[in-house]
Amino acid sequence: MTHTPPKGRKKRPALDPHSSRQEPNPSLLKVFLVFLRYSSPALLILLTLTALVTRLVLGHFTAWDLLIPAVIVALQPFVEWLIHVFILHFKPRKILGIRFDFHAARLHRAHHRAPWQLSLIFIPKLTGVIGLFVTAIGWYLVAPTPYLWATAMLSTLGMALTYEWIHYLTHTNYLPKSEFYRKRWRYHRLHHFKNEHYWMGVTGNLGDRVLGTFPADPKKVETSKTSRTLGVESPA
Numbered sequence: 001m002t003h004t005p006p007k008g009r010k011k012r013p014a015l016d017p018h019s020s021r022q023e024p025n026p027s028l029l030k031v032f033l034v035f036l037r038y039s040s041p042a043l044l045i046l047l048t049l050t051a052l053v054t055r056l057v058l059g060h061f062t063a064w065d066l067l068i069p070a071v072i073v074a075l076q077p078f079v080e081w082l083i084h085v086f087i088l089h090f091k092p093r094k095i096l097g098i099r100f101d102f103h104a105a106r107l108h109r110a111h112h113r114a115p116w117q118l119s120l121i122f123i124p125k126l127t128g129v130i131g132l133f134v135t136a137i138g139w140y141l142v143a144p145t146p147y148l149w150a151t152a153m154l155s156t157l158g159m160a161l162t163y164e165w166i167h168y169l170t171h172t173n174y175l176p177k178s179e180f181y182r183k184r185w186r187y188h189r190l191h192h193f194k195n196e197h198y199w200m201g202v203t204g205n206l207g208d209r210v211l212g213t214f215p216a217d218p219k220k221v222e223t224s225k226t227s228r229t230l231g232v233e234s235p236a
Contacts, residue, residue, distance in 0.1 A: 023173065025175050026173060026174055027174075028174060028177075031168075031172045031174045034118070034172075035165065035168055038122055039125070040122035040128060040164065041122060041161070041164050041165070041168070044157065044160055044161045044164060045161060047157050048154070048157040051150065051157050051158075052154055054154075055147075055151055055154050058150055059147075060145070060147045064148055064151070065147075065148070068151050068152050069151070069155035072152075072155045072156060072159055073155075076163075076203055076204065077203070077204045077205065077206035078206075078207045078210070078211075080163070080200065080202055080203065080204075080207060081200045081201060081207030081208065081211055084200040084201075085200060087102055087104055087105060088104060088105055088108040089196070090105040091105075092232065103126055103127065104124050107120060108230075109229070109232055112196065112227065112228055112230055113229065115193075116171060118171065121167060121168050122168070123160070123163075123164060132156075132157075135153075135156050136153060139152040163203050166181075166184055166202055166203050167188070167202045169184075169185075170184060170185050170188040170189065170202075183205075184202065187199040187201070187205055187208075188202060190221075191227075192227060194218060194221055194223055194227065195221050195223065195224040195227060196224055196227045196230055197213065197224065198215055198221060199213065199214065
């Protein structure tokens, strides 16, 4: 026997990927199940699990297998800062009369214009494929053994998945429960709605603290008029 909602009452979607209509304070399980519907995080989960199984099968573990992920975690705030500042917030410019722009920057501007549109939150597929390819080659050139290359790739994929999850979560109506997530939630929303020139980190703000984009008192920061457009008026 199925329950039929009363006429005239529409069922409110838990998370609508194309609008701001979201259920207030959904459960973590509910937002996770929606997370899995998107191809980018679903693919990252698959790749990360594949990398994990591969690394376990290869064996030959050493202390380096602990050091490599520790280094990646330590560098992540600075990697996020550099990508956010120089790629995602890149402004179109003309070079030799030809308009130049990054694909990721165009999508990021669309994300700032519609911060609750879930389909615009994730790493663009083209950017992700290029980034993964370049990273794989880079680790191959510096890793002394195939075992450590596998460790580096597993750590990189795991960090990318962590970034996707935290970024996604801050754009849902899921309310912070832990102190760690409460800070990620607050600072990322300040970036979107207070001033886009600060709080560049997503998984952490060490990069902001070191590189001067972490104001001591957010209340004293001027509210930007371009936080939704990133200073580019033309459509993304």
